[in-house]
Amino acid sequence: MTEERIFLSPPHMSGNEKYYIDEAFKTNWIAPLGPNLDAFEKEMVSVTGAKEAVALSSGTAAIHMALSLLNVTKGDKVFCSTLTFVASANPIVYQGAEPVFIDSEPETWNMSPQALERALQDAFLEGKMPKAVIVVNLYGQSAKMDELLSLCNQYDIPIIEDAAESLGSTYKGKASGTFGRFGVYSFNGNKIITTSGGGMLISDDVGAIQKARFLATQARDTAPHYQHSELGYNYRMSNILAGVGRAQLQVIEDRVTARRHIFDRYYEGLGQLPGVTFMPELENTKTNRWLTTLTINAEEAGISVETLLELLNKENIEARPVWKPLHMQPLFETAKYYSHDEHEHVAEQLFQTGICLPSGSNLTEDEQQRVINCLKGALTPVIVKEGII
Numbered sequence: 001m002t003e004e005r006i007f008l009s010p011p012h013m014s015g016n017e018k019y020y021i022d023e024a025f026k027t028n029w030i031a032p033l034g035p036n037l038d039a040f041e042k043e044m045v046s047v048t049g050a051k052e053a054v055a056l057s058s059g060t061a062a063i064h065m066a067l068s069l070l071n072v073t074k075g076d077k078v079f080c081s082t083l084t085f086v087a088s089a090n091p092i093v094y095q096g097a098e099p100v101f102i103d104s105e106p107e108t109w110n111m112s113p114q115a116l117e118r119a120l121q122d123a124f125l126e127g128k129m130p131k132a133v134i135v136v137n138l139y140g141q142s143a144k145m146d147e148l149l150s151l152c153n154q155y156d157i158p159i160i161e162d163a164a165e166s167l168g169s170t171y172k173g174k175a176s177g178t179f180g181r182f183g184v185y186s187f188n189g190n191k192i193i194t195t196s197g198g199g200m201l202i203s204d205d206v207g208a209i210q211k212a213r214f215l216a217t218q219a220r221d222t223a224p225h226y227q228h229s230e231l232g233y234n235y236r237m238s239n240i241l242a243g244v245g246r247a248q249l250q251v252i253e254d255r256v257t258a259r260r261h262i263f264d265r266y267y268e269g270l271g272q273l274p275g276v277t278f279m280p281e282l283e284n285t286k287t288n289r290w291l292t293t294l295t296i297n298a299e300e301a302g303i304s305v306e307t308l309l310e311l312l313n314k315e316n317i318e319a320r321p322v323w324k325p326l327h328m329q330p331l332f333e334t335a336k337y338y339s340h341d342e343h344e345h346v347a348e349q350l351f352q353t354g355i356c357l358p359s360g361s362n363l364t365e366d367e368q369q370r371v372i373n374c375l376k377g378a379l380t381p382v383i384v385k386e387g388i389i
């Protein structure tokens with residue numbers, strides 16, 4: 001009999017969610033407005049330190065709103081990390097703009113400052129600067145924000161920080177997601193906390209977030225009748241789901257601690273094996289370790305990522321390759337792309353060798369041991385002088 005399936009990153013309820021849901025039912029706030037929604041936004045402000053937040057139907061919607069607030073429109077260019085989930089870039093296309101993809105660098109796996117610098121220089125020479133740069137914090141790890149910000153500031157280009165995977169992480173002591181003009185979080189079912197589906201847009205620009213709240217509720221003008229002067233969207237979060245979010249946010253610190261422990265146990269169990277390299281943690285940052293990710297050097301490890309994934313799947317363990325870079329996607333075939341340097345394509349390399357292991361905060365030690373044992377059985381063992389250990 002095969003053992004129960006171990007999922008990559010399943011939802012993990014705190015137990016308090018029902019209280020806020022019941023409250024919404026008792027008071028009949030079954031709508032995309034209400035007390036849970038107001039409170040959830042305030043609580044996100046206090047957790048992140050941003051000045052204002054608006055709760056939306058998804059992280060994708062939050063990116064879309066940020067681009068809309070920055071007046072990104074047809075014919076514009078927007079730079080975006082290439083190593084990410086497609087949702088980071090899709091809203092660029094919703095706005096009729098053109099994405100330009102920027103490679104990763106090896107220390108964070110996130111946007112390479114030197115690739116960004118070349119892309120900005122080219123854009124400057126062409127006389128067509130990007131309207132925004134979308135910087136992704138992958139698997140919880142903050143990008144090199146100081147370097148990226150200083151480049152963007154030289155040309156006065158706003159950063160949208162896609163922190164969908166990095167809620168609870170910090171960069172130099174400050175919350176991940178609060179470094180760009182706008183920050184984006186996701187509460188999709190697989191994220192570190194979840195509302196089943198949902199997102200949040202944050203900023204220190206209070207007026208911009210108020211504008212987003214207006215645009216996300218069909219851009220309804222103040223008038224007794226239904227009057228609209230601007231194009232709006234139906235992007236608000238439901239008051240019921242905001243209740244789930246409130247209970248989830250109360251345990252964010254526990255969730256980060258749990259995921260970091262999971263990383264530590266994988267590292268202890270597998271870190272010494274030949275050909276295995278774990279995703280680094282940049283100095284002065286704390287990653288939430290949303291997913292434990294590592295790369296496999298097939299030659300040294302004696303097995304390819306592909307075969308390893310098949311093997312794990314046979315053991316009923318859900319593992320995944322690292323995101324396929326967006327410049328390699330058929331959807332973005334014609335998009336421009338800047339590599340880390342001429343001969344080094346970091347994101348492509350990570351895609352070929354990377355693997356994400358089950359990392360849910362509710363993963364038990366026994367379950368994790370099952371994953372470790374399966375990997376240990378497949379990878380080349382450590383060779384010491386006395387023989388094999």
Ligand SMILES: *Cc1c(COP(=O)(O)O)cnc(C)c1O
Nearest residue numbers: 058059060085087088164186188
């Ligand atoms: C999950 C995710 C998104 C999209 O969030 P949704 O809430 O699913 O729309 C965007 N960017 C990254 C990097 C993500 O992981």
